[in-house]
Amino acid sequence: xxxxxxxxxxxxxxxxxxxxxxxxxxxxxxxxxxxxxxxxxxxxxxxxxxxxxxxxxxxxxxxxxxxxxxxxxxxxxxxxxxxxxxxxxxxxxxxxxxxxxxxxxxxxxxxxxxxxxxxxxxxxxxxxxxxxxxxxxxxxxxxxxxxxxxxxxxxxxxxxxxxxxxxxxxxxxxxxxxxxxxxxxxxxxxxxxxxxxxxxxxxxxxxxxxxxxxxxxxxxxxxxxxxxxxxxxxxxxxxxxxxxxxxxxxxxxxxxxxxxxxxxxxxxxxxxxxxxxxxxxxxxxxxxxxxxxxxxxxxxxxxxxxxxxxxxxxxxxxxxxxxxxxxxxxxxxxxxxxxxxxxxxxxxxxxxxxxxxxxxxxxxxxxxxxxxxxxxxxxxxxxxxxxxxxxxxxxxxxxxxxxxxxxxxxxxxxxxxxxxxxxxxxxxxxxxxxxxxxxxxxxxxxxxxxxxxxxxxxxxxxxxxxxxxxxxxxxxxxxxxxxxxxxxxxxxxxxxxxxxxxxxxxxxxxxxxxxxxxxxxxxxxxxxxxxxxxxxxxxxxxxxxxxxxxxxxxxxxxxxxxxxxxxxxxxxxxxxxxxxxxxxxxxxxxxxxxxxxxxxxxxxxxxxxxxxxxxxxxxxxxxxxxxxxxxxxxxxxxxxxxxxxxxxxxxxxxxx
Amino acid sequence: xxxxxxxxxxxxxxxxxxxxxxxxxxxxxxxxxxxxxxxxxxxxxxxxxxxxxxxxxxxxxxxxxxxxxxxxxxxxxxxxxxxxxxxxxxxxxxxxxxxxxxxxxxxxxxxxxxxxxxxxxxxxxxxxxxxxxxxxxxxxxxxxxxxxxxxxxxxxxxxxxxxxxxxxxxxxxxxxxxxxxxxxxxxxx
Numbered sequence: 001x002x003x004x005x006x007x008x009x010x011x012x013x014x015x016x017x018x019x020x021x022x023x024x025x026x027x028x029x030x031x032x033x034x035x036x037x038x039x040x041x042x043x044x045x046x047x048x049x050x051x052x053x054x055x056x057x058x059x060x061x062x063x064x065x066x067x068x069x070x071x072x073x074x075x076x077x078x079x080x081x082x083x084x085x086x087x088x089x090x091x092x093x094x095x096x097x098x099x100x101x102x103x104x105x106x107x108x109x110x111x112x113x114x115x116x117x118x119x120x121x122x123x124x125x126x127x128x129x130x131x132x133x134x135x136x137x138x139x140x141x142x143x144x145x146x147x148x149x150x151x152x153x154x155x156x157x158x159x160x161x162x163x164x165x166x167x168x169x170x171x172x173x174x175x176x177x178x179x180x181x182x183x184x185x186x187x188x189x190x191x192x193x194x195x196x197x198x199x200x201x202x203x204x205x206x207x208x209x210x211x212x213x214x215x216x217x218x219x220x221x222x223x224x225x226x227x228x229x230x231x232x233x234x235x236x237x238x239x240x241x242x243x244x245x246x247x248x249x250x251x252x253x254x255x256x257x258x259x260x261x262x263x264x265x266x267x268x269x270x271x272x273x274x275x276x277x278x279x280x281x282x283x284x285x286x287x288x289x290x291x292x293x294x295x296x297x298x299x300x301x302x303x304x305x306x307x308x309x310x311x312x313x314x315x316x317x318x319x320x321x322x323x324x325x326x327x328x329x330x331x332x333x334x335x336x337x338x339x340x341x342x343x344x345x346x347x348x349x350x351x352x353x354x355x356x357x358x359x360x361x362x363x364x365x366x367x368x369x370x371x372x373x374x375x376x377x378x379x380x381x382x383x384x385x386x387x388x389x390x391x392x393x394x395x396x397x398x399x400x401x402x403x404x405x406x407x408x409x410x411x412x413x414x415x416x417x418x419x420x421x422x423x424x425x426x427x428x429x430x431x432x433x434x435x436x437x438x439x440x441x442x443x444x445x446x447x448x449x450x451x452x453x454x455x456x457x458x459x460x461x462x463x464x465x466x467x468x469x470x471x472x473x474x475x476x477x478x479x480x481x482x483x484x485x486x487x488x489x490x491x492x493x494x495x496x497x498x499x500x501x502x503x504x505x506x507x508x509x510x511x512x513x514x515x516x517x518x519x520x521x522x523x524x525x526x527x528x529x530x531x532x533x534x535x536x537x538x539x540x541x542x543x544x545x546x547x548x549x550x551x552x553x554x555x556x557x558x559x560x561x562x563x564x565x566x567x568x569x570x571x572x573x574x575x576x577x578x579x580x581x582x583x584x585x586x587x588x589x590x591x592x593x594x595x596x597x598x599x600x601x602x603x604x605x606x607x608x609x610x611x612x613x614x615x616x617x618x619x620x621x622x623x624x625x626x627x628x629x630x631x632x633x634x635x636x637x638x639x640x641x642x643x644x645x646x647x648x649x650x651x652x653x654x655x656x
Numbered sequence: 657x658x659x660x661x662x663x664x665x666x667x668x669x670x671x672x673x674x675x676x677x678x679x680x681x682x683x684x685x686x687x688x689x690x691x692x693x694x695x696x697x698x699x700x701x702x703x704x705x706x707x708x709x710x711x712x713x714x715x716x717x718x719x720x721x722x723x724x725x726x727x728x729x730x731x732x733x734x735x736x737x738x739x740x741x742x743x744x745x746x747x748x749x750x751x752x753x754x755x756x757x758x759x760x761x762x763x764x765x766x767x768x769x770x771x772x773x774x775x776x777x778x779x780x781x782x783x784x785x786x787x788x789x790x791x792x793x794x795x796x797x798x799x800x801x802x803x804x805x806x807x808x809x810x811x812x813x814x815x816x817x818x819x820x821x822x823x824x825x826x827x828x829x830x831x832x833x834x835x836x837x838x839x840x841x842x843x844x845x
Contacts, residue, residue, distance in 0.1 A: 043694065514703045550739035550782060550830070576705040577829040580737055598704075623737045624780055649790065 037479050038489035040067040045509070048441050050454060050502045051110045051124050052475070054078075057495025058105040060126055062142060065441070065452055065502060066477055068491035076135045076144045077105020077128045081592035085144070088594055089568070089603035090523075093300040094291045097131050097149050106130045109160060109226075109499040112139075113206070117164035117231045117336075117446030121507035123206050125160040125169050132156030134169055136206055138295075140511045145295070148208045149288040151308060152179050152196040152216060158224040158240050158332075162202070164231045164446065168269065169208065172197040172240055176221030176247065180284065189249035191373075193221035196310075197240065199269055207292070211305045215276055216284075217267065217320065218312050220373040221247055223256070224265070226331050226396070231446050232338035234356040236270035239341050241325065241332040245372065257347060261380065262329055263322035263372070264343050266359065271318050272311055280316060281309040296522040298600050314374025321363060322372055323354050324380040331396035331437075335405065335420055336446050340385055344394035344407060351394045351407050353420070355385035386423035390416045395436060396499075398443030400450030400480060406443075408435040408455065415455055415478070417485060429485045433457035433474050440480070441502030449504060453478040453485065456497040464492055473497060514578040516599030523601035525570035530554045531654035535646040542567045542644075548582040548596065549574040550623040553616070555653050556631030560644035563637055567606040569616075571596050583619030586633070593619045608635040695732035705829035708742050709734040712833065720750040720758065727762040728771040738830035740801075741783040743817055745839045753839060776802035776842045784832055785825050788815060802842055 040046050046064025049071075053060060058078030062071045079086030079095065086095045086103060095102055105128040113123045124137045132150035137143065150156055154175035162169050176193035178184055184192065201213035208214075222242040230237035242263045248255030275281065286308055293300040313320040326345025333342045340353045359378065367382040393411030400406065404426065407416050413434050417427040436458045442448040455478065460471040472492035478485040518528055527533050527545045533554050536543045542565050547554045561567060571584050575598040584594040586606050594602045608614070618629035636642040646653065697709060709731060712718040721744055725734055734742070750758050761770045778801040783791075788808050791798060797805040798817065806818040815822045820838040 514701060550737065552782075575829070577707070577737075578699070578701050578704045623739055625739065649787075651790070 038066045048502050052497040052500040053107045055496030061494045079103045084592050084594045087592035090299045093302040096289045096302040098287050110501040112501045113166045119503045127159035134160045141513050145293040147291045151286040151288040158227040161227045163229045166202050168199040172224035174223045190247045195219045215309045228334045234338035238267045240265040241329040243328045261324040266321045320375045322377045333397040342397045351388045353385040354383045359383045388423045398440040401448035408438045427484045431455045433459040437499045439500040453480045518599040526601040533653045544569045551625035551629045553631045554648045555646035558646045559634040560642050561635045570603045572601045585619045586616040587614045611637045697731040697735045707735045707830045708828045717746045720747045739782045740831040741779040742833045743777045
């Protein structure tokens with residue numbers, strides 16, 4: 001009896017110990033509980049910046065990891081009334097295209113600039129899927145500073161992936177289209193529609209160029225889905241998944257998967273550079289917008305690209321090869337060593353890894369299984385490194401730098417961790433809600449930071465408190481520092497994330513700009529001191545050069561505006577203090593507010609329609625006297641003779 | 657008896673193991689390390705223009721004022737976005753007070769009183785010299801954070817506030833500092 005009690009108690013003790021341990025989450029994470037691993041205490045910083053695409057929101061969310069806290073939503077392809085992006089005169093040109101001004105876009109895949117295959121944190125690029133464009137966001141100010149339109153393309157999905165020294169950013173289309181565009185019957189798709197692939201040159205200053213140093217490759221009219229660059233030994237190559245090599249043009253959910261295999265297109269861009277140097281290109285006339293935001297003038301301008309150099313791979317041997325892959329692949333992911341190219345046939349139950357070394361050998365030995373539009377198709381077995389028999393519907397793979405790959409499975413809603421080279425499955429964890437993409441900070445570079453994995457789900461349903469029929473997409477964070485993955489956080493995202501990028505905070509945070517120097521402001525309508533503020537009439541155009549400082553506008557009373565005028569409010573924020581923006585909103589104005597950062601100038605246009613006295617005010621709680629920060633504009637009837645007059649405290653502005 | 661002792665020991669063992677496992681789990685057994693609460697006066701920023709407290713701290717003649725601000729615990733208010741106009745007494749101004757006044761005021765039990773006196777030196781809003789001069793012309797009194805008002809006057813060429821002369825004016829990121837040679841003691845205290 002005595003002995004039995006003792007044994008029972010000891011057994012219970014051990015059980016409790018084990019249970020306590022299990023509660024910590026399988027022992028990884030330095031012995032911390034799951035909650036502690038995701039918890040960032042008040043006043044402390046996250047370890048990583050996460051940059052999650054907004055999909056149909058057109059924007060890019062900046063979040064902290066592991067907390068999942070939203071730090072900022074950067075407007076990129078869609079107007080944002082909060083920040084006046086696409087509403088103020090300075091940023092309207094950012095959304096200009098050859099189709100005119102477009103207020104919305106579909107942002108998909110963020111990719112952080114690299115040097116020697118490692119994340120350098122200078123810029124993040126992101127593609128627009130609907131009207132093909134690539135944007136560049138400067139990570140010292142977290143604002144969109146450049147958008148280039150991609151001509152001869154349609155859905156810009158296999159984009160904007162970067163080569164390992166940020167030499168090029170690529171763009172390839174998910175739609176075959178007549179190239180160049182022309183009026184023709186859609187059912188004559190086969191052989192007539194093309195899938196133009198672009199290599200946009202990125203300058204040392206980040207500036208993109210397609211016309212002079214960039215180029216395009218006239219690929220067959222397949223659908224190009226995802227891409228990744230070679231790295232290390234495979235630097236100089238770029239890999240794109242294709243689907244619909246069937247060249248179906250209708251009911252693609254059936255017609256695009258009749259063949260057993262699709263392709264990964266391997267493009268030798270160093271070879272392309274040789275061909276360009278040798279003049280083996282055609283120059284095509286075109287028209288595309290190139291919008292650049294100038295940090296000194298705080299203004300964007302649009303210029304127009306008129307020409308592009310086009311290479312025809314059917315005539316240029318060695319430029320492109322096709323690697324067969326299980327049908328309808330999505331992700332095309334290259335491991336940190338550059339040896340394995342992983343394609344995931346999303347209708348299959350396996351991920352496929354091809355070998356770069358074997359690919360070169362197969363090319364040398366001409367192990368081809370025919371060709372497609374003059375491009376050699378390599379023998380599947382000759383390039384195959386391994387098949388990972390895993391879950392259902394593999395989509396996308398990232399790497400931890402420790403020899404493991406992590407593949408998301410949409411249909412079986414799980415993440416599978418497997419070993420490169422042996423292809424054995426190490427761990428699998430459910431995500432429950434149809435995971436699409438996943439991200440390990442640096443997971444698509446030579447040097448991943450294999451601590452966390454972010455799974456972005458396509459479905460949410462009952463995961464959070466319900467918010468009507470539309471629920472934000474769910475994301476889940478896993479600690480992958482141990483052998484087994486442990487889910488440590490779960491949070492809703494903005495829009496629909498299609499991919500994300502992550503980077504240690506230390507690579508960015510100390511470069512983050514606090515204010516714009518007023519003395520460096522080169523905006524043509526900037527004013528730098530109160531006495532220089534003024535109101536100038538030029539016919540029916542009125543320019544208001546207005547200043548803002550806690551807690552007033554100067555001038556704050558304006559008279560002499562008439563119905564029918566076009567009034568430009570040029571607001572300069574005189575503050576030189578971190579986190580003291582001022583806002584501006586004019587009653588009845590058919591536009592957004594302005595939100596002007598310290599030292600910056602922004603402009604909004606107002607078309608006064610009714611005589612009266614109309615107020616304006618500061619929309620940002622800038623100071624204790626924010627509510628006092630306001631003013632009036634007197635609008636007189638068209639043809640009245642009220643003279644222009646502007647004052648502060650009932651005095652001329654230079655009396656202050 | 658012996659059996660009871662054994663059970664007691666075993667129960668203790670049970671709890672100690674349970675505790676150990678919980679400690680292992682908690683990474684130190686307690687709540688995660690909490691940083692000491694800090695306010696805006698602790699923000700590291702060498703890019704923005706200097707705020708009122710940073711300017712005051714950089715001038716040795718304001719050391720008594722700075723000590724008083726710290727004793728009253730109002731550092732965060734002085735770096736607050738404001739805007740505020742501070743009439744800042746020099747060290748010599750505090751020396752003019754009856755002996756022992758400063759020493760008494762900076763005692764913890766007089767924190768409230770000290771803070772009240774300090775707020776009498778702060779006008780919420782931007783008051784550059786030009787605006788102060790306008791106050792005379794427009795017959796506006798200066799509303800102070802203490803809830804009292806001060807009169808701005810002109811004595812010859814000298815601009816006076818609350819009866820003391822403004823010696824110098826400095827623009828700071830969150831308002832203005834006007835240097836004065838006397839402490840402005842609120843009339844009721």
